[in-house]
Amino acid sequence: MVSTKEQQNEAVEAEEVVTAEQMDQAPEEAVAEEAEDARYAELLKLAEENQQRYLRAQADFDNFRRRTVKEKEELGQYASMKLISQLLPVVDNFERAVAAASVNGDFESLAKGVDMIFRQLEQTLEQEGLKAMNVVGEPFNPEFHQAIMQVESDEHEEGIVVEEVQKGYILKEKVLRPAMVKVSG
Incomplete structure (x- = not known):
């Protein structure tokens, strides 16, 4: 039979072996933990950069959308500007014809003038398609x-x-x- 003292000695030796193994692993675990912490910090930094890029892209898109809406509104307001500027001579000619007819009372020349103005108006509209x-x-x-x-x-x-x-x-x-x-x- 094994004596109690021998059993105690074996238990102490087993503890020492475990402690030595743990000591050998401790530096490896510390290095691995440091690598994990560095990788975590790197990923955190990358996530923050991506978040900032996303926020800038979102702000750029919002600015683009607002600018596009504004340009579209301005285009709608002033789209007829070109056509109206082309029609102003027609309006001027109508005013002249009406003024001449009221002074002279010559309705034949009024009819000729209105016919000429009508052709001018048709031509302007045809130029616009x-x-x-x-x-x-x-x-x-x-x-x-x-x-x-x-x-x-x-x-x-x-x-x-x-x-x-x-x-x-x-x-x-x-x-x-x-x-x-x-x-x-």
């Missing part, structure tokens, strides 16, 4: 025509525009106002 539709004799198309009446016609087959009641206009490639028409039935 406005075109009158030619619809009589064309097949009815609901994208371009608004039928207000259906009439019997011996000259035209069914579904053909026979009369234009009100002119339709196209601005560039878009229908500005459909033509009011009578369609053969």
Whole structure:
């Protein structure tokens, strides 16, 4: 049998072995812990940089959005400026024609003047991309025509525009106002 003293000696030696092993591991754990702390600090710094970048990008986007809205409002307010400046000579000519007719009472020259002004107005609008539709004799198309009446016609087959009641206009490639028409039935 093993004596109690021997058992105590073995327990003390086992404790010393464990303590020595722990001593060997302690410096490795301390180095690993320091590396973890350094990595944590690096990641924290990176997260802070990313947060600052995000906040700057968000501020830049907000500024861009506000600037775009402001520019859009200004564009809407002054979009017609060019057209109106082109129409001012037409207005001036109308004023001259009315003044001349009231002084002279010559309605024939007033009619000629109004006709000239009307052609000037048409030319200005055409330069801006406005075109009158030619619809009589064309097949009815609901994208371009608004039928207000259906009439019997011996000259035209069914579904053909026979009369234009009100002119339709196209601005560039878009229908500005459909033509009011009578369609053969």
